[in-house]
Amino acid sequence: MRNTYVAAAVAATLAMGVAGVASAAGPTPGTAQASTHKIFIAGSSAAASGIVNFLQTTVCGGAVNSSVFTTPTSTPNLPDFRAVSCTAVAPASLAGQLVTVYYRAEGGSVVGVLPVINNTQIKHLAMSDATCTLGSATTASAYSCTGVTGSATANGTNDSWGGTIQTHNVDIGVSDLEPGVFGTSAKWAGGGLHNPVAPAGPYDSGFTGPAKTAAQLQAITHATIFQQVFGFVVSSNLTFSDLPKDQVAAIFDGLVSDWSQVTLANNTAAGSGPITICHREIGSGTRAATDIFLNSVGCATAPGNVGTTDLGLNNLQTGAELDCVNQSGGNAIGYASVDNFSKLGAGNQFANTKAITVSGATASRTVAGAGGYGFVYEATINKNANQSADAASLYTLMQSALQNVNTTSTSAQILAIPGQPAANRAITPLQTGTGGAVTSNFLRTGGAGNSCNPLNNVHE
Secondary structure (H helix, E strand, C coil), X not given: CHHHHHHHHHHHHHHHHHHCCCCCCCCCHXXXXXXXXXXXXXXXXXXXXXXXXXXXXXXXXXXXXXXXXXXXXXXXXXXCEEEEEEECCCCHHHCCCEEEEEEECCCCHHHHCHHHHHCCEEEEECCCCCCEEECCCCCCEEEEECCEECCHHHXXXXXXXXXXXXXXXXCEEEECCCHHHHCCCCCCCCCXXXXXXXXXXXXXXXXXXXCCCHHHHHCCXXXXXXXXXXXXXXXXXXXXXXXXXXXXXXXXXXXXXXHHHCECCCCCECCCCECEEEEECCCCHHHHHHHHHHHCCCCCCCCXXXXXXXXXXXXXXXXXXXXXXXXXXXXXXXXXXXXXXXXXXXXXXXXXEEECEECCECCXXXXXXXXXXXXXXXXXXXXXXXCCHHHHHHHHHHHHHHHCHHHHCCCCCEEEECCECCCCCCCCCCEECHHHCEECCEECCCCCCCCCCCCEECCC
């Protein structure tokens, strides 16, 4: 597969050379927006960096050939919209063409599910030369686009963002867990608690169309693409580095409200002072995964209420949630995919935040014999039955490329699924492979979609 991409890249480069239009710089905002080949993706915030990396390396043939457009996300309430534009080298049907792919992480995984099955139009970024400023990146043209107006609190729940915005269907959705998690029945994990248009949900039903049952959502054409690892973070000044899992659950279930009520493994108090909980929005796959991991919500066991009880600050995309912990004054807890952990600690973006272990285990299984605390779920790619021809070609490419993460992933958060494709091998313990990727020795959904299943070893 990699040789195919290289061949396509070489062919496209030669073709552009003949035409005299080859360039190391990516398209300007106005040029990218004017492209006649536009593809719209939406969903998982946790997977966003991996998807953008895929678009740059596989579709564009390298970051240097692309332009990346993002909205500022370091401040709570700001939107999370992105786009990548380039002269494509793959898929073959688009090679040599100017292509712009929009990725909307705003709203989280649910926007990679409900708008897909309902074929509902939602808001995406639109680029403008007047509102997108070129940054200082040396490997790509990186633009920060400030033209979107609104806030998550005022505009996120009814998708009424304004400014440099466009309305379009979602061709391809990405979700941190199987689509059924975001339904309105408990047949699949999640039990409908993470469907924002379900009864008593916070979202206007016009945002994503009518609510669907888990069975209806699970029937979307979809495939697992890779596994994602999540973990918990707290304010750096809290002196502990580990929390028992039942104590983490007690915090998010609202059973305790002060660190003095939280008991460490040595039977001492975790600290003192009121606990600040920083939440992703309802509909976020990371939040749904947290709910299922802590309480088996939707798995016909403990009721749990991480997804339904408003215990903290909500409507936060990933960066803003980490910033919430960072700026809380020292008593906060939150959660995120573990690729964000490199941004924590002194000298980094979130200097006042640190990752913790749970019941003595790290978030990912990277140490022989240490195991991991199992906060791992399979991400899926979800196909809109009404997607464009361009999107259909990209969907096929995305599925194969993202499943083949044993040779293409560089994220600590993304793990290969053994045997999917056949080249992915199960290695015990996790082993760093080509490009810094790791291959897991466990599987939760089995491709059928059931995050309630415990992690199953699949040793070779």
